[in-house]
Amino acid sequence: MTPGPPHPLSGLRALLASAAFARAYALTALTAVFGALAIERIAGIVTIATIISGLVLIGLAMLVARRAEYSLVRLAPTTLAVFVAWLLATVAWTGDPTSTLVSWLSLAGIAVIAVVVALVRDTIQTVRALGDVMRFLLSLSLGLEILSGIIFDTPLDFLGIQGRITDFGPIQGLFGTRNLLGFVTVIALITFLIEFRTLSVHSSVAIYSVVLGGVTATLTDSPTVFVVAVAVALATAALVVVRNAPRERRSALQWVLAVAVIVGVVAGYALRGPIVRLLGAGTDFSLRTDLWAALVPVVRFRPVQGWGWFGPWVPSEFPFNAINFALKQNHASALNAYLDVLLQAGWAGLLLFLAFTGVALVRAWLDASQRRSVVYAWTPLILVALLVDSLFESFTLSGFGWFLLVLCAVRAGQSRSWRERMDPPMPPGRSGLPSGGIAPGGQGPDGPAR
Template structure:
């Protein structure tokens, strides 16, 4: 693609790639593809899914090139994201299977690139609206196939892993493959639908239908993590509302107080973990997870600093995943904890980079949401809270739509709370700082 001669209008392909209509269609396509990855792979194969991602990455490069004049290079990707992805790439060199590890990294980097592209062509409201539209469709499809399998036809849909248990009130999986992944997706959708309602982005009837749909499927998933996520998000909503309605001069003290309460709460929660687990009825499940995590730590002792190399989801034929599953007589596809998974694959260096990457994004987005007037800015920290809490029980934030949302939220947070913004403000002159309430990249 070449630039038009000076003074001449840009070519029609450049205009198309830089258009708001294409940006919206691109965002919907990326979110729809990544959130329905399991169904696509089961129905059309992994090669089909990979081909779609390649096409979206190529199109994303074209979009960013066409919009290069409105994108600041230093604000393109948060430094912590770059460092984490770079360390994952370096780990390929000491992996037991460099080829498999490299392709696992390519998948991770591709989804990160798609998230970066969305973060620079859509603002927060547009992103939440696109996610809401996608989740309404996917959750409706999930409910439809569950009704067909469990009530109308009374037979499981094995190609999608649907057992047809909706008549017994669950657990259901929908088109997401597992009940835990459905519950996780439903909670993310529920947050998005409630933000849509508060911002009056859709009609009231659509909002009510969406909230009932997401809440119903979250309950029918019978996932033990859904209740934990709901409590965590509820506490975050209350704390954020308290901060937003406090006086500006006392806001910093309140933030530090809330931070202290969180630390105390986590300590008490860890100390009382056994009664909590018994109350949730997840004793056997948690015991299985503890055995898995202890085994992962045992294998980590061989390579504590650098880990065993990045794969993302486990390759059951590769060491140490094969040895862990063989020793436990199981067939785990992940470490069932994002933090332990990063620790096993990337060592302590990788874990420090991951926690810095996620933690900085959460702090930035939380501070931004506590100071801005519009409720739309609460979407990013609430999604991050969901991702980070779920990471204690699953590894969904390391691949698929969990990883996409994590990077997207980090990009979104870095656009308003970063040293890069000061550079842009100096270059652009006065009156361009974060004080303006208008959203970036508004529709043209």
């Protein structure tokens, strides 16, 4: 008997489930979320909204095509789902339900894309994709700064580039502000160094990448870059110590490190004045403390539920317009992710956010300290960068910051979660890793690819 004709959708299903399509999706998603500001300024907000919406729909179609590889309960961490659900609930009491719903849809859309990337690509594949995107965007940023500051000697106002590279900064590149560009370079340097250690790229590419990131970070002249870089360096040193310690001593060492972090945070707060003067960041810090002082009384009117979720501030909405009017400033955020969550989602939202980020960091840290491959250090180091930067900016609540936070949380939850105890084992011959294999020169689940 002759076989019947193939199902019309079988080819599309095979394409959506293929490793090549997963790689293309990851590269496209990373380029879109990291280049969102430049895309919006060049082509408009409708364009970037359409791109994000398209990526969400394609990502959901990929999950449907790969539905045999995942169980519903393991798609995303519970803490993420509860936090996002609480932000949606703020629509019930916000002053502008339409704006809150639109902001929530933007947040949820980026979260869906991050979940898809985390599920269809393993850690080394994610690092490789992010490294490629970072090399492109930082090279383009530096090239535009040279074009603006040296060749044309005029600002590129439509991109927010001031053309001050001949003064050794600050530069903004494709990211609009020096602090945002500086934060991107820290993320990029972590990724480049992991690529170098895992031999994922040629040594010449690795050296170019690290030099590019270092030069760009220096030219941003951002004080927050130094603070985040120091925090990441200390976390790296601590992780190296833990990974090299005998297995029977690691638990005690982890507790010692936890106490050291608490003491360090308390000491940093107590010595914040001298630290700020040492960094030469008095103006930036004064700007933030004035903003935070004006924000706290507003929180007291709605301490539990907050004023409704908006993400980046809407200047015409209360209480943002009242805070800016009192300060005679035009802030677009609280310049502190934790205070922004407190203002917009209340203490309930802040506790959920701390649970979400804290659980993710602990899972990622424990996983990295026990695995042989250095590639697993990428997740906790990125989380450290995100959470430390959240003390000075609100980048982690939108755009690529939120994307990375969700991506790392999902990645950490895949290997250390209560779901491992309740999910049935994978069928014989099936891998727990996303399909697509191992990138050339990359890492397998526990060590270098052979």
